[in-house]
Every structure is written in C-alpha cells, then in structure tokens.
Amino acid sequence: MVEKYDVVILGGGVAGGSLAHALRRQKKTVAVVENNLFGGTCPNRGCDPKKILLAGLEVTQTVADMQGNGISGHVEVNWPDLMRHKRQYTDPISHATQHSLEADGIDTFHESGQFNQEGQLQAGDHLLEADNYVIATGQRPRRLDIPGKEYFKTSTDFLNLNEMPKDVTFIGGGYIGFELAGIAHAAGAKVHLIHHNDHPLKQFDPQLVKEVIGHLEDEGIDVQLNKSVTQIAKIGEQYVLSGEDNFKLPTDMVFCTSGRIPNIDTIGLDQVGVDYDDHGVKVNDYLQTTNDKIFAMGDVVSTKRPKLTPVAGYEAGYLADYFAGSRDQITFKSIPTLVFGQPSLARVGLPSSIANGDDHYLLISNDMTGWYSYHRLNEPLAKAKVVVDRENGTVVGATVLSNHADYLINIFTLMIDQRMKIDDFNKEILAYPSLASDVTYLV
Numbered sequence: 453m454v455e456k457y458d459v460v461i462l463g464g465g466v467a468g469g470s471l472a473h474a475l476r477r478q479k480k481t482v483a484v485v486e487n488n489l490f491g492g493t494c495p496n497r498g499c500d501p502k503k504i505l506l507a508g509l510e511v512t513q514t515v516a517d518m519q520g521n522g523i524s525g526h527v528e529v530n531w532p533d534l535m536r537h538k539r540q541y542t543d544p545i546s547h548a549t550q551h552s553l554e555a556d557g558i559d560t561f562h563e564s565g566q567f568n569q570e571g572q573l574q575a576g577d578h579l580l581e582a583d584n585y586v587i588a589t590g591q592r593p594r595r596l597d598i599p600g601k602e603y604f605k606t607s608t609d610f611l612n613l614n615e616m617p618k619d620v621t622f623i624g625g626g627y628i629g630f631e632l633a634g635i636a637h638a639a640g641a642k643v644h645l646i647h648h649n650d651h652p653l654k655q656f657d658p659q660l661v662k663e664v665i666g667h668l669e670d671e672g673i674d675v676q677l678n679k680s681v682t683q684i685a686k687i688g689e690q691y692v693l694s695g696e697d698n699f700k701l702p703t704d705m706v707f708c709t710s711g712r713i714p715n716i717d718t719i720g721l722d723q724v725g726v727d728y729d730d731h732g733v734k735v736n737d738y739l740q741t742t743n744d745k746i747f748a749m750g751d752v753v754s755t756k757r758p759k760l761t762p763v764a765g766y767e768a769g770y771l772a773d774y775f776a777g778s779r780d781q782i783t784f785k786s787i788p789t790l791v792f793g794q795p796s797l798a799r800v801g802l803p804s805s806i807a808n809g810d811d812h813y814l815l816i817s818n819d820m821t822g823w824y825s826y827h828r829l830n831e832p833l834a835k836a837k838v839v840v841d842r843e844n845g846t847v848v849g850a851t852v853l854s855n856h857a858d859y860l861i862n863i864f865t866l867m868i869d870q871r872m873k874i875d876d877f878n879k880e881i882l883a884y885p886s887l888a889s890d891v892t893y894l895v
C-alpha cells in the first residue's frame with residue numbers, strides 16, 4: 453500500500469528534523485525517514501559531543517595556564533568519566549528527537565530510504581509517495597583508499613572511545629583533525645597530526661594557523677606537514693603508518709580525518725534523474741535538484757559553502773518558506789567558522805589574505821595577549837585581524853585566535869551582516885568588562 457504525504461524528508465538530522473517541524477506548523481502531512489540516529493550528526497556524533505569532550509581540554513589548559521598566578525595543583529582528565537558525562541547528554545538524543553517528531557504529528561520511519569523508478573520512496577516495507585521530497589542525508593567520514601584502510605577509525609569512533617590509547621594519530625589537518633587532536637592530548641595521549649601538504653586549515657589566515665601549530669607543538673603534539681601516509685600495517689598490537697621518504701610511525705590508533713563524503717550512493721538518485729557530483733547533490737538557487745519535485749539541503753548539497761549546523765538549519769528555514777509559497781532565491785549571510793581548541797581559531801567574511809595589499813581595505817592586526825581579558829586567565833595566545841572597508845567604515849572580515857574566539861566572531865558576524873559602521877558600534881553601551889566591550893579597541 454502506498455502511503456501519501458505532502459512532503460517526505462530523507463534524513464532525520466538537523467536539517468531534516470527542523471524542516472519537518474516547520475512544515476507541520478503549516479499543517480502539511482510529513483514523513484521523516486532516518487536509518488541511523490534521529491537528530492543526525494551534530495548532536496549524536498558531531499558538534500555537541502565534541503564540545504562536551506572539549507571541556508577536558510578547557511579545564512586542564514586553564515589550570516595549567518594559571519599555575520603560579522594564584523592557582524596551584526594540577527588536574528587530569530579522567531577519560532571514562534568524561535565519556536560518561538558526554539553519554540548522559542548524547543544517549544537520550546535519538547529517542548527524544550524521534551518522540552518529538554511523532555508528538556508533532558510527523559510520521560517517522562527508522563529505515564534506509566531509496567527512490568524507485570516511479571519516483572516514490574521505498575523505506576523498508578513502506579512505499580511513500582509525496583508531492584515533494586527533500587534529501588537531507590548529510591555526509592559521513594571519508595576513509596583514504598590505501599592498503600590497511602580497514603584499520604582506520606573515524607571521528608564517530610573517537611567520540612565514543614571507552615579508553616584513550618597511549619598514542620594516537622590523526623591523518624588530515626582540517627577542522628576535525630585539529631579539534632580531536634587537542635581533546636586527545638588533554639586526555640593524556642601522545643598525539644600525532646599528519647597532514648599531506650604545507651597548508652592545513654586552508655580556510656584560515658596562514659600566519660595564525662602557524663601560531664596554532666607552534667602552540668600545539670609547544671604543548672607536545674607532534675604535527676607533521678608534507679607527509680603522505682600510503683600504507684597502514686598491523687604489527688602486534690600496534691599500527692605502523694608508512695609513506696614516502698622512509699616515513700614510518702608506530703601508533704596505537706589511527707583516525708582518518710581527511711574530510712567527509714556525501715551520503716548519496718545508495719538512495720537511488722539515478723532512478724529519479726537527480727544530478728550529483730563528488731561533493732553531493734546539485735541544486736539551483738531554490739535548493740531544487742534536477743528533478744523539480746525533489747529538493748536537497750544541508751551537508752548533502754554540492755557546494756563550496758562551509759557544511760555546518762547553522763547552515764543546514766538556515767536552508768531548512770528557507771525550504772519551509774518555499775513550501776509556504778515564497779519564491780525568493782536563497783541568499784546566504786556571512787557564515788562564521790571556527791576550529792575549537794585552546795586557543796580556538798575563528799573567521800568570518802573577507803579573508804585577511806585577500807584584504808592585505810588592497811587599498812580599498814584597512815587590515816588591522818592586534819596582539820591582544822596582554823589585554824586584561826586575556827591576562828585574567830593568563831592565556832598564552834590572543835590575536836585578531838579585522839578587515840575594514842575604508843570607504844564606508846564598516847567591518848567586512850575578521851579572524852580571531854583566542855580561547856574565546858567564538859564570542860568575538862559572532863559579534864563581528866552581526867556587525868558585517870548589519871553593515872554596522874564602526875562609529876555606530878562604538879556608540880553602543882555594552883557591559884564592561886567583557887569580550888564584547890573589547891571590540892571598541894579592536895577596530
């Protein structure tokens with residue numbers, strides 16, 4: 453029997469879940485098909501559990517930074533306890549998310565979905581038919597295709613590790629490699645971060661990336677650039693990584709953090725004429741695929757935009773408006789991105805490397821390390837680069853490196869999107885002393 457809906461959503465992650473609730477508010481009939489954990493990557497195996505485990509790094513690093521400045525005695529991460537703390541948050545997520553969808557009148561199917569030739573969606577024994585379908589299947593960790601790839605662990609494995617091994621290696625210096633390396637180091641592991649060229653974290657200001665790497669090395673993390681791992685062998689209880697120029701590294705566990713790939717291979721896109729490439733499903737400016745009944749949003753979309761939770765949520769909001777009758781094209785505001793750590797590295801808007809040497813822009817570089825906000829907890833590294841449009845006196849870009857870069861980058865994001873003149877910002881009365889009130893001195 454065919455079950456009919458206004459909209460069927462494939463993938464019950466951030467994007468799928470929030471669109472489903474929004475469509476119910478429009479009284480539409482909606483089904484969500486999810487083959488793993490409801491809630492998707494972010495709350496189950498991404499942003500949120502990662503940030504909970506990051507607490508270990510934040511606390512130990514803060515205590516270490518304050519030694520001799522009024523704080524004495526060292527603290528250690530107890531990994532199994534920290535993992536339990538994480539699981540208290542993550543374990544209930546999937547059930548609670550599914551329950552909240554059902555309570556809102558949304559039908560949920562805990563199945564893998566696949567389009568058939570008739571354009572319907574097969575979900576286990578159920579055949580679902582809808583006026584419109586939305587693909588929101590996200591991405592999964594990529595495993596480098598090298599001999600021994602079966603030994604690779606992924607970020608999902610890391611976020612569920614019962615014991616922290618003595619020696620761990622991350623291959624790939626992107627967001628995930630840097631963030632998990634910091635967490636593992638704080639938990640007492642000897643950490644190696646291997647990257648295949650000389651520009652890890654390529655989206656960020658190279659000079660500030662260098663500062664991050666220098667700091668990690670000072671802390672005892674082994675960062676190796678221009679090293680390509682070509683093979684993993686298991687010898688006894690250890691894994692031995694090898695590569696060009698006699699590179700050899702024995703380690704207890706090896707994580708592939710060299711990027712993510714879209715979940716598009718098993719959902720029958722060819723059956724329904726939906727075009728895709730290696731980066732995901734191709735869409736137009738209405739998030740519509742090459743089949744005009746089928747839309748796509750979130751991480752599964754082929755795009756150069758950062759693939760992040762707020763972007764997935766924003767696209768879900770756009771599609772909710774579209775299904776309510778709006779026919780505006782999707783436009784994006786500034787998208788801040790952040791590598792969490794101690795310190796965190798954040799950026800938004802025009803990159804400082806583009807502004808540098810262009811007379812149209814003023815590039816203001818600040819070393820904030822001695823400022824009271826950073827002196828307070830004796831932070832070793834606090835820097836910012838702000839790009840100002842000389843013509844109208846507005847901020848158009850910013851990069852921040854500090855333990856609390858997330859606060860400042862959100863303020864710069866608002867300034868950029870509101871096209872707020874620096875003079876007007878300086879007229880605001882902000883709580884003092886606070887990171888926000890520091891912005892006055894930064895521009």
Ligand SMILES: Cc1cc2nc3c(=O)[nH]c(=O)nc-3n(C[C@H](O)[C@H](O)[C@H](O)COP(=O)(O)OP(=O)(O)OC[C@H]3O[C@@H](n4cnc5c(N)ncnc54)[C@H](O)[C@@H]3O)c2cc1C
Nearest residue numbers: 463465466467487492493498499565589590750751760761
């Ligand atoms: C380790 C890690 C840390 C991250 N940290 C951050 C961060 O700090 N900040 C940030 O903004 N972003 C972060 N991200 C990215 C963020 O998690 C994603 O951008 C976000 O989850 C995308 O949402 P989505 O709904 O598009 O996809 P997802 O949340 O991945 O949801 C897709 C869902 O579709 C399901 N699915 C896939 N195939 C099928 C199928 N055939 N049938 C049925 N269901 C299917 C999946 O199981 C999944 O539940 C992180 C990601 C990772 C991996």
Ligand SMILES: NC(=O)c1ccc[n+]([C@@H]2O[C@H](COP(=O)([O-])OP(=O)(O)OC[C@H]3O[C@@H](n4cnc5c(N)ncnc54)[C@H](O)[C@@H]3O)[C@@H](O)[C@H]2O)c1
Nearest residue numbers: 623624625626627628629647648709710711712759790791
């Ligand atoms: N804080 C955040 O916002 C956050 C955190 C984690 C993940 N994410 C999201 O998840 C996505 C995936 O993260 P990621 O870190 O896996 O991917 P990424 O694309 O950010 O980084 C992967 C890195 O691996 C490198 N690499 C590729 N092949 C390699 C090889 N053979 N050897 C060594 N290095 C190699 C790449 O050059 C790149 O720097 C991010 O792009 C982002 O969208 C966001």
